[in-house]
Amino acid sequence: MTTTNKNSAISVMNERHSVRKYTQYEMPQADLQAILEATITAPSSWNLQHWKFLVIQSDAQKEKLLPIAYNQQQVVDSSVTIAILGDLEANHNAEKVYGEVVNKGYMTPEVKEMLTGQIHGAYTNDQFARDEAVMNSSLAAMQLMLAAKDLGYDTVPMGGFDRAAFKKEFNVPERYIPVMLISVGKAAAEAHGTLRLPLDEVVAYETF
Numbered sequence: 001m002t003t004t005n006k007n008s009a010i011s012v013m014n015e016r017h018s019v020r021k022y023t024q025y026e027m028p029q030a031d032l033q034a035i036l037e038a039t040i041t042a043p044s045s046w047n048l049q050h051w052k053f054l055v056i057q058s059d060a061q062k063e064k065l066l067p068i069a070y071n072q073q074q075v076v077d078s079s080v081t082i083a084i085l086g087d088l089e090a091n092h093n094a095e096k097v098y099g100e101v102v103n104k105g106y107m108t109p110e111v112k113e114m115l116t117g118q119i120h121g122a123y124t125n126d127q128f129a130r131d132e133a134v135m136n137s138s139l140a141a142m143q144l145m146l147a148a149k150d151l152g153y154d155t156v157p158m159g160g161f162d163r164a165a166f167k168k169e170f171n172v173p174e175r176y177i178p179v180m181l182i183s184v185g186k187a188a189a190e191a192h193g194t195l196r197l198p199l200d201e202v203v204a205y206e207t208f
């Protein structure tokens with residue numbers, strides 16, 4: 001028997017669908033703040049928080065984004081589009097993250113030294129840094145979509161945009177890799193129906 005809970009995270013997951021038609025709605029700053037606060041509670045490798053968010057909400061910036069997002073109209077019609085960027089140099093966050101933890105007495109200085117050494121060593125591998133940036137920022141992206149849904153907004157994630165043009169137009173520092181765009185707003189039309197492959201096609205138990 002499964003447990004049911006109407007207001008559960010699972011019900012928010014079930015209700016989230018990619019909405020591509022939005023009504024004009026100015027999102028209150030408090031809602032944007034609440035969504036972003038929930039977003040950054042995501043877990044990350046070594047707690048390095050490999051993410052940066054670029055919030056695009058002015059008409060002028062939305063118009064610049066439109067051709068870069070291959071004219072996907074939702075970037076203009078939604079309240080806000082948030083670019084999820086992965087941090088290729090998240091190892092540089094280690095000092096800040098662990099320094100605070102040591103100050104609070106949650107970690108000894110020796111453990112901090114050991115961990116930061118391990119982290120800087122791992123980051124000599126560019127492919128590793130890139131994988132970590134994409135993986136960890138994507139976890140935050142999922143939280144963003146669920147938090148938005150919980151607060152009465154709909155979203156659509158977009159991988160369809162010109163990353164090089166995006167970096168140029170929005171002055172993205174080399175340190176960050178554009179991972180996806182997420183439009184957030186009030187739906188003007190329902191998402192179109194989608195299906196999922198059945199569990200028995202996507203789950204294996206114990207071994208293949």
Ligand SMILES: Cc1cc2nc3c(=O)[nH]c(=O)nc-3n(C[C@H](O)[C@H](O)[C@H](O)COP(=O)(O)O)c2cc1C
Binds near residue numbers: 072
């Ligand atoms: C990484 C990623 C990239 C996506 N890129 C686009 C996109 O560029 N444009 C779009 O309209 N939908 C995009 N989608 C939305 C998917 O089409 C959608 O999630 C999928 O069809 C399942 O539908 P649902 O989100 O409504 O459950 C993307 C989704 C993900 C996760």
